[in-house]
Amino acid sequence: MSDSYQPIDPLRPDLDEGTNVAQTHGAVLADNAAISRERRVRENGMEPVSLWVIVSSAFVLLVAGAVLNAGGGLFNYNEYRVNGYVQRDAPGVGDSGPATAPIMDALVKNGSKVYSTCSGCHQGDGMGDGASYPPLGGSEWVTGDTEQLAMIILSGVNGAITVNGRTWNTPGGMPAQPLRDPVQLASVMTYLRNSFGNSTGDVVTPEMAAAALEIYNEKAGGSPTPPQVTEAELKADHGKMLSGEVMDPATVVDLETFQPVEAAGAAE
Amino acid sequence: MATDSDTIKHADDDLRPLIDRSLRHPVMFFFTSAAAWLAVALILGIVASAKTHAPEFMGNVGWLVYGKAYAAHLNTLVYGWGCQAAFGVIIWLMARLSRKECRNPGTILLVGHVWNFAVLYGVIAILSGGGTGVPWMEFPAAVWPVLLISYVFIMAGSVVQFRCKEGGHTYISQWYLLGAIIWFPWVFTTANILIFHFNGHPVMDAGINAWFKSTLILLFFVPVGVAAAYYLAPKVTGRPVHSYALAQMGFWALAAIGPWTGMQKLAGAPIPQFLPYVGAAATVLFFIPAVTVAVNILKTVAGHASTVAASPTLRFTIAGIFGLLALGVMGVCLNFPAGLRFSQFSIAGYGFEILAIYGCFSMCSFAAMYFIVPRITRREWLSRRFISWHFYLSAYGVATIVICTIGGGLMQGAAQEYWNMPWSDAATRQYAYGWGTTVSWLFILFANVFFLLHLLLMWARLGRRSQHPTLLHKHHSESPHGPEGDIDEIQAANA
Structure with missing residues (x-):
């Protein structure tokens, strides 16, 4: 068939x-x-194509064009990442708790900023100018008893002072430094004791600095400009370490409060 | 001339049953085994879906843990049901449209058995832990060449019929069928060779796999469904395709867009960054062929609401076309960059696949089966109610699944944006939607058990002998199955 x-x-x-x-x-x-x-x-069938088909197809073409445009260069096999594809953080992300650091690092770093007040006379390298201003590096006043160092800084020095076997007698002496914040004072003291060739390896804690400020205030008796200390006074009254709990220089502290933080937070 | 024309008409009326006769065994084999695999896929789908919201469900059954059940569910759905249903539709439709009898039904039947055994082996391998872990390609790597060779033997006849057809004209359905016939081996071979036999970078393998899934849907399942719709809607209504120019535009748009889709699944992965964006843009563009086909078919049947309501074939066709339209819209919504963030790593992708395979392709395939089976078995469908239940449970079931998986997927995707929260929080968010999906799969299983039963009865040639098709009218005054068989009376009268 x-x-x-x-x-x-x-x-x-x-x-x-x-x-x-x-x-x-x-x-x-x-x-x-x-x-x-x-x-x-x-x-x-030869019916005309509906206008809506054309309009909606044109709209979809525009959408697809936008998508393609978002993809960057076509046929670029070397570009692997779209700018900004990384997702936005969810609320609360990135707030990984207070910043922390070992107390020695934190105080030295902070103290180097405070030292800018001192470097006008004692110079950036802490060695003085060799004429009027004594060096800090290798000075027994700096590396010795912390109460002496605190008093020198807070009260200033009047009259001659012997540093490294040489007598320095600057006219007007050393002016008192207006440091009243225990953290600032502790920072600059720790910095001095561990820089310019000094390496006592210990830290002057904010607690010790607070004790120094107490001694200073007691001595000043409310006067805004108490007299500067003399070498004799320093040796007689202040030849001791400041009271306060000794801290391991590696202790991790919260940079806001300088209190030790939990070991878990110290992992970083 | 009138007598010649009549003679030719009679000859042509004789040719049609000859074509149907020549194909009756392979086509019925593919349809019944596809429906049986569909039931298996649905049961596995219910198990897998239940585990997403009730993890302890069948928790101590080793061969049904989520990873195995889910993989077996999708692979049986794709290779057991989808491919075989498509084979039946393709070989019948191509033979009819090319007006050629099938010359090798025995070969097709034999190779069809090979296909089924390969799928069976693959599923057993998955359930016993031998799956490859590559989505939609979980069968052991030895299975894919068997499937490919079987495919070639099944389809060769259809290509020859197309080549040898008389007259130079190609009907729009033939475009789609030929496209599907050619695209399947390309996509299937490329993906399998690149993933299993070339030592490529694993991230790129994941991209190729995403491309495979997307192109298998858009270049195989969708074209077969559309081909069936383009044949059935004009055939049943007796009206021409609304706009033939639009039909051709839709085909070429799909052919141009389909191959680019898929890689958007890997947006943000360390592959060349234009690939995901091209994939996303192409999937957005899929809206154009989808809306073209949908408008064309819907306008073809416009004004035939009562025919659509009464004819099982047309009803399923139109449902499938709405599925196609939904697929086009979903392609836009899920793939422009703002939507992609939420759909990329959630069950929304599964919803898209189910919409494509069940909502679009399967509905069109059911339509074709309701049309083809009475012709090749020469019996009418037995029960109007079975068909109605099949339709309503399928349509509402798949709509609910799509809403649940895409809605739940977007919820899940939004929860995943909080990447510092445990991922289980995001999974928990879709529990309610998981419940909806499981219940919907149950309804669809119910629908398809009726369908499988109905099909097996037809296969056993227990259908009605009647001149009257089984329509979905209500016949209050008559038997529930429509007018009873009158063939015997007519034959008696003629004799």
Whole structure:
């Protein structure tokens, strides 16, 4: 059959079946009822394309263009990361608790800033100018008893003072330094004792500095400008270490309060 | 001429049943085994879905842990149900449209068995822990060449029929069918070779896998569904395709866009950064072929509301077309960068796949089966109610799954933005949606058990012998199955 078979309209597939079931009953009804019912597939629809299809497709094209644009250079196989793809922090992220550091590092770092007040006379290298201002590096006043050092800083010095075997007698002496914050005082003292060749390896804690300020205030008796101390006074009254708990220089402290923090927080 | 024309008409009326007869065994084999695999896939899907919100469910059954059940669910759905349903539709539709009988039904039937055994072996391998862990490609690496060779034997006849057809014209469905026939081996072979046999970078392998899933949907399942719709809607209504120019535009748009999709799954991964963006843009653009096809089919059946309501074929076709439209819209919503953040690592991707495979492709395939099976078995569908239940449970079930997985996926994606929270918080957020998905899969399983039963009865040639199709009208005064068989009466009268 198929050899002699010629479709009615070779341009259109599967469309030339009789829609009139009665006409084809004789041939196909009994076995092929479903097939007899079939209608033609016609494809010659020439309706205009709806405007909405075009408009919505154009909109989607714009969206896709924006997406492509966000991707940066096309076919650039060397660019692996989009700028700004890193996600925003969730609320509260990045607040990893108070900053901490070993107390020695913290005080020395802070003290080097406070020292800018001193470096005008004692010079940046802490060795004085060799004429009027005595050196701090190698000075027994600096590396010796901490109470003496605290009093020199807080009260200033009047008259001659012997440093490293040489007598220094600067006119007017050393002026008192207006340091009233225990942390600042402790910082600069620790800095002096561990810089310019000095290495006592201990720290003057803020607690000790507070004790020094107490001694100073007691001595001043409320006067805003108490007299400067003399070498004799220093040796007689202040030849001792400041009271206070001695801290290991490696102790990790909170940089706000200078109190030791938990070991867990010290991991960094 | 009138007599010649009549003769040819009679000859053509004879040809159609010959084509159907030649293909009846392979097509029925593919349809019934596909429906059986679908039932398996649905049961596995229920187990997998239940584990997302009730982790202790069947928790001590080693071969059904989530990773195995979920993988087996998707692989049976794709290779057991999807591919075989597509094969049945393709070989029948291509033969009918090319007007050629099938010359090698025995080979197709034999190779169809090979395909089924390969899928069975693969599923057993997955459930016993031998899966590859590559989504949609979990079958052991030895299975894919078997599937590919089987595929070639199944499809070769259809390509020959297309090549040898008389007349130079190609109907729009044939474009889609031929596209699907050619794209499947390209996508399948490329992905399998690159992932399993080339020693590529694993991150790029993940990208290739995402491309495979996306292109298998857009270049195989969607075209087969669309081909069926373009055939069935004009066929059942008797109207021409609304705009043939639009139909061709839709085909070429899909052909141009489809291959670029998929890589957006890897946005932010260390692969060349334009790849995910091209994938996202192409998936957004998929809206254009989707809306083109949808408008064309819907306008073709416009004004035939009662036909759509009455004909099982047309009803499923239109449902599938709405699925296609939803797929196009979802492609836009989930893939522009603001949406991608939420969909990329959530169950929204699964929702998109289920919408494509069940909501679009399967509905169109059911439509084709409701059309084809009465023709090749020469029996009418037995029960109007089975068809109605199948339709309503399927349509509402898949709609609920898509809403649950995409809604739940977006919730999950939003929760994942808080990356310093435990990930289980994000998983917990989709528990309620997981419940919805599980219950919907149950409904769909219920629907398809009826469908499988119905199909097996038809396969056993226990369908109604009647001139009257099984329509979804209510016949209060008649039997619940429509007018009873009258073939015997007519034959008696003719004799």
